[in-house]
Amino acid sequence: MNTSLDCLVCFLRQALDAARMISSDVMVQEQIMREVMAWTARMDLGAPPPVVGQRIHRRLRELTGVKDPYQAVKDQGNRMALALLPDLEASVAKARDPLDMALRLALAGNVIDMGVNSSVSPADLSAAVGQAMTASIQGPLEEFRKTAAEAHTILYLADNAGEIVFDRLLIAQLGPERMTVAVRGGPVINDATLADAEAAGLDQMVRVIDNGSDAPGTLLHDCSETFRRHFESADLIVAKGQGNFETLSREAHTLFFLFKVKCPVIASHVGFPVGTHVLTTPRTESRPTATQEKGGA
Amino acid sequence: MNTSLDCLVCFLRQALDAARMISSDVMVQEQIMREVMAWTARMDLGAPPPVVGQRIHRRLRELTGVKDPYQAVKDQGNRMALALLPDLEASVAKARDPLDMALRLALAGNVIDMGVNSSVSPADLSAAVGQAMTASIQGPLEEFRKTAAEAHTILYLADNAGEIVFDRLLIAQLGPERMTVAVRGGPVINDATLADAEAAGLDQMVRVIDNGSDAPGTLLHDCSETFRRHFESADLIVAKGQGNFETLSREAHTLFFLFKVKCPVIASHVGFPVGTHVLTTPRTESRPTATQEKGGA
Numbered sequence: 001m002n003t004s005l006d007c008l009v010c011f012l013r014q015a016l017d018a019a020r021m022i023s024s025d026v027m028v029q030e031q032i033m034r035e036v037m038a039w040t041a042r043m044d045l046g047a048p049p050p051v052v053g054q055r056i057h058r059r060l061r062e063l064t065g066v067k068d069p070y071q072a073v074k075d076q077g078n079r080m081a082l083a084l085l086p087d088l089e090a091s092v093a094k095a096r097d098p099l100d101m102a103l104r105l106a107l108a109g110n111v112i113d114m115g116v117n118s119s120v121s122p123a124d125l126s127a128a129v130g131q132a133m134t135a136s137i138q139g140p141l142e143e144f145r146k147t148a149a150e151a152h153t154i155l156y157l158a159d160n161a162g163e164i165v166f167d168r169l170l171i172a173q174l175g176p177e178r179m180t181v182a183v184r185g186g187p188v189i190n191d192a193t194l195a196d197a198e199a200a201g202l203d204q205m206v207r208v209i210d211n212g213s214d215a216p217g218t219l220l221h222d223c224s225e226t227f228r229r230h231f232e233s234a235d236l237i238v239a240k241g242q243g244n245f246e247t248l249s250r251e252a253h254t255l256f257f258l259f260k261v262k263c264p265v266i267a268s269h270v271g272f273p274v275g276t277h278v279l280t281t282p283r284t285e286s287r288p289t290a291t292q293e294k295g296g297a
Numbered sequence: 298m299n300t301s302l303d304c305l306v307c308f309l310r311q312a313l314d315a316a317r318m319i320s321s322d323v324m325v326q327e328q329i330m331r332e333v334m335a336w337t338a339r340m341d342l343g344a345p346p347p348v349v350g351q352r353i354h355r356r357l358r359e360l361t362g363v364k365d366p367y368q369a370v371k372d373q374g375n376r377m378a379l380a381l382l383p384d385l386e387a388s389v390a391k392a393r394d395p396l397d398m399a400l401r402l403a404l405a406g407n408v409i410d411m412g413v414n415s416s417v418s419p420a421d422l423s424a425a426v427g428q429a430m431t432a433s434i435q436g437p438l439e440e441f442r443k444t445a446a447e448a449h450t451i452l453y454l455a456d457n458a459g460e461i462v463f464d465r466l467l468i469a470q471l472g473p474e475r476m477t478v479a480v481r482g483g484p485v486i487n488d489a490t491l492a493d494a495e496a497a498g499l500d501q502m503v504r505v506i507d508n509g510s511d512a513p514g515t516l517l518h519d520c521s522e523t524f525r526r527h528f529e530s531a532d533l534i535v536a537k538g539q540g541n542f543e544t545l546s547r548e549a550h551t552l553f554f555l556f557k558v559k560c561p562v563i564a565s566h567v568g569f570p571v572g573t574h575v576l577t578t579p580r581t582e583s584r585p586t587a588t589q590e591k592g593g594a
Contacts, residue, residue, distance in 0.1 A: 016302055
């Protein structure tokens with residue numbers, strides 16, 4: 001998707017939040033703000049928002065000299081989620097529809113997003129689980145179920161640390177034996193990397209690769225060739241989180257996005273309010289049919 | 298006061314809100330956003346926030362070719378407030394402490410601020426009046442009362458259209474005969490100009506001048522010489538609204554600011570939460586006394 005004018009305001013807020021989280025040096029905070037404003041003043045609004053996110057966080061790592069500023073936050077997210085895992089597994093085990101329950105819980109885990117929430121407590125996480133139990137998922141659930149049942153190979157694009165523990169439930173339901181999970185190729189915000197996949201025990205149950213990119217989304221041109229081969233050949237791609245939606249929403253693939261709507265711009269794109277749990281597919285340009293072209297009903 | 302890093306985010310949000318209010322042309326909206334980002338990337342954070350506000354709104358008027366884009370909004374604000382005036386005057390007339398009541402109502406009127414609220418309805422305004430009746434004013438009320446009683450000349454710096462109708466009550470209490478009211482020298486947001494002062498009937502009760510500047514605050518170097526003479530010679534200056542506080546908070550004058558706290562940055566400056574009704578004085582550097590210098594108690 002394109003970057004909207006509202007996203008520009010949000011980039012600055014995110015840059016300031018991130019700078020304050022990573023460094024107490026006001027000169028670093030001021031410098032990153034000035035640089036972000038200068039970039040965004042000239043940015044191509046045809047590019048998806050994670051292009052700026054990638055650049056902000058690269059520059060923050062450079063300015064502070066810290067390779068993975070969110071490491072502690074990610075460790076905490078993984079630990080918090082792992083503590084809940086036995087209960088979550090029990091919920092799936094006793095569910096009448098285990099796939100539906102696993103989808104709900106994978107969506108609950110999407111609350112652990114430092115790009116949007118500056119901190120997530122165990123209470124926030126439990127509240128998100130509670131909400132996921134009652135809030136229905138908006139989207140083509142039956143189509144997803146059918147596609148998943150028929151797929152020989154599934155590529156699962158993970159999103160955040162902590163959230164990937166919740167993803168274990170959905171991965172188990174979809175079948176780890178035919179699946180590859182892809183994490184980010186380098187640290188960016190609290191997005192999951194290979195180290196996080198190990199901390200979450202994901203590497204013990206499924207093949208995990210990294211995508212070769214440090215964008216908080218999936219910018220295909222920035223990803224490794226290995227990743228792109230997986231992407232091209234998968235029968236089904238499951239993509240978690242807004243960042244993956246923002247970067248892949250126009251890809252003509254058998255792709256299902258799974259995320260919690262977190263901002264008004266995405267809300268207007270998907271047609272559901274902020275907070276909605278959404279399962280959705282790419283918006284590829286659909287050619288008008290002959291009837292439509294002639295103005296017929 | 299200085300511009301904080303949080304203000305930078307707010308400038309962009311305000312620019313986008315204003316652009317959308319003034320023009321439905323997305324090219325105009327995009328252009329103003331790009332320009333504001335380029336300015337703010339290089340701005341002197343030692344300057345007060347209204348410097349950017351002035352520049353944004355000048356450019357918006359230039360891009361749209363509309364001399365006073367908020368004219369309709371200001372007319373509506375004045376009409377809305379004039380409809381309430383008889384009731385407000387009755388409240389002051391029957392109050393045990395008419396000056397306190399007039400101060401409360403002048404503060405209630407400060408809700409009509411298009412820089413912060415994109416629209417204010419008659420219901421919002423009535424709610425603000427109700428709130429002002431119960432919420433106490435934070436600040437040196439007795440010092441203000443005494444200073445006002447002793448002043449031979451008072452300069453009243455008005456803020457917004459509509460709000461200036463509420464100011465009539467306080468002006469009447471303070472004594473119009475020794476007072477000059479100053480409005481902005483040109484249109485900016487919904488700040489009151491001479492035309493608004495006339496619409497509000499202010500010119501019929503007190504001497505009204507304009508300050509010669511189109512900043513949403515009082516940038517003394519940008520004001521006319523006539524205004525500056527009034528400013529220098531007044532025994533007491535009453536300054537309404539955050540914009541006047543932001544631009545004059547370091548002036549060593551007998552100056553009382555009267556405003557509703559509308560953002561976290563100002564809240565931390567004055568030490569009261571957003572929403573508080575504040576009466577406050579300039580923060581001039583106070584020299585440590587000999588006792589303090591020696592570390593005495």
